[in-house]
Amino acid sequence: MLNLMDPSTYMGGSNSQKDRLADLQEFGSNPGDLNAKIYIPAGLPAGAPLVVVLHGSDQTAAEYDVGAGWSEIADLYRVALLLPEQRRVNNLMLGFNWFEPDDSNRGAGEPLSIRHMVEQVVSDHGIDRQRIFITGLSSGGAMTSVMLATYPETFAGGAIIAGLPYGSADTLPAALLRMKGHGSPTEQQLETRLRNATSHEGPWPILSVWHGSDDQTVDASNAAAILGQWRALHGLDQKPSSTHTVNGYSRRVWSDAGDRELIEEFSITGMDHGTPLKTQGKNSFGSSGDYMLEVNISSTFHIADFWGLIAT
Template sequence: MRPGTLWPGRAPRLLDAPVINPFKTLLRTSKRSGKRQASAILLLQRIWQPPEPKTKGAKTRAKPLRRKVSRSTLRPTRPEPGTFVDGLFSSPHGKLAYKLYTPTGSSRRRLPLVVMLHGCGQSAADFAVGTDMNKLADERGFLVLYPQQSTSANLGRCWNWHSPLDQKRGSGEPAIIAALTAHIISTSKANSTRVYIAGISAGGAAAAIIAAAYPDLYIAAGVHSGLAVGEVRTLRGALSAMRNGPRAAGVTKTARPPPCIVFHGDQDRVVHPSNASGFLSHLLRSSPRSLTSRTQRGRSSGGREFTRTVYGYGLRDVLLEDWTVHGSGHAWSGGSPAGSHTDPAGPDASREMIRFFLARKRLVAKVPRTRAGA
């Protein structure tokens, strides 16, 4: 990408409506901790409740994917090109609804797969509209999978990234989403050497966790307005990190995270902008040698200034790409105003993530066994 070269966006809409301070309310003393946690979830939903979509996308009638698939009789049958189908996946760890987009003009070749995790209060359909990822899929040729969180799993439709059960391999939501990803690779003939995961806010935090838990499945991650894998183990800890940023990093060596591209608005009042620094801290603690960095500053066609810093081992081995969007709030940069929580004036986060993703592939295809949540 040439410095300063970005893509058109529309004038920004109001990004940050008046937001009450949730933290004092969420952490007030209650006679029953269960009541306090339920109040917290409902208030998080209230903070991030998406507005009614301005426009409705065209509906495509398509036969839904089969709900139960026997491995012994499984036959790969990719959905028709240009279809956006609904499915319901069952695993030992639970059920998960999803939407799958197959690009127009797709050939018989195996296509890359991008998994997209929505934020609190959003839906898979709303996230698809706001990110314009399906349009990019038509342009660049890849499948897009949108898992859909249920209200039974979380009242605010948030991914439970703060729960210990949902922070490790073979357990909870990471196991369900990894198993769903492997299922889509098999049934839709996706390219198992080109599988990526991204998300916003709670979905971004979950994407970072899942990519780290399944490095044999996901090649790279994209996190927008989210949090790095850390030591948050409770709802209270999650709210503290959202309000104050990450705790001071220790010196303990950690496993090297997968390559990651990060976007965060410096006026985010839901997830503190300093949380973006957690990705670099994690990388520094895992790196066996010194990192190089280079910084670019520019302005999007919509008028948003940005700072882009790349970290790695030289020019070709990039491990982290960090974008700070100046003046932007808790919103998907460069997204469509037809979806919730987007900043059309910012640099195109969707396009930049796809550029970052498609430059990477695994040399040897390795799809982990996920039937038993391994």
């Protein structure tokens, strides 16, 4: 079992906010033995998008929702949410087991549990299969890498916050080393592992990558490894198509020949391990707390915008 965070417990948000989520009781087989929470805004129309939200270690699904503000986005922009949740019987620190071979391959363990949850919500609520997205923090970010690799046909896009690339570790000692930025496979090895995760030949999900430059838990070199892995998959150059500043932070973008944005990266200068938040003023969502960090930019809002979920 691996904790991607310190052993303190996130306690942000009010009880009324935490109670917004409902249980998804039945969703097919559950080989990963996970819990599942959902948030379906009242009057959600058929053909709405779905966002899968994966919490970090030492967090519950509800606590992460309060911190990141995804259910606020869901209410405003008519989006369904699925929030898979780890159980202590699987991991004492409530982290997703992204590095375990039994929980990082298609058709098994936690990835298959999450895939069955997605299918249930799609069936229950008439979700648009072309607009399913996934995001996560820390161990949830690493499991987002797993889901995008093992079920790429399911997702139109993903967002990895303070996470690690797919295939970077398959043992606990290796995972600990990768978190500290040591011994990572080469870019070519990571691309090969991603391609070999399925027989999928594209199109591939678009990707948003967020990392604090001063992350003391998951070294920022992991963001560079994720970018290299996915640039290779999309056939993109190392040099970004454009670079500009958003709320004081660097945003780099890689686009295809038709100027469609395929990959974006936000490097949050001076930020430690956590989800970047803006909790006051325009385009503000969520509530600050442990690993939910007020830095004057809402990753939740900008990720949703990158995916095309924000109404103009």
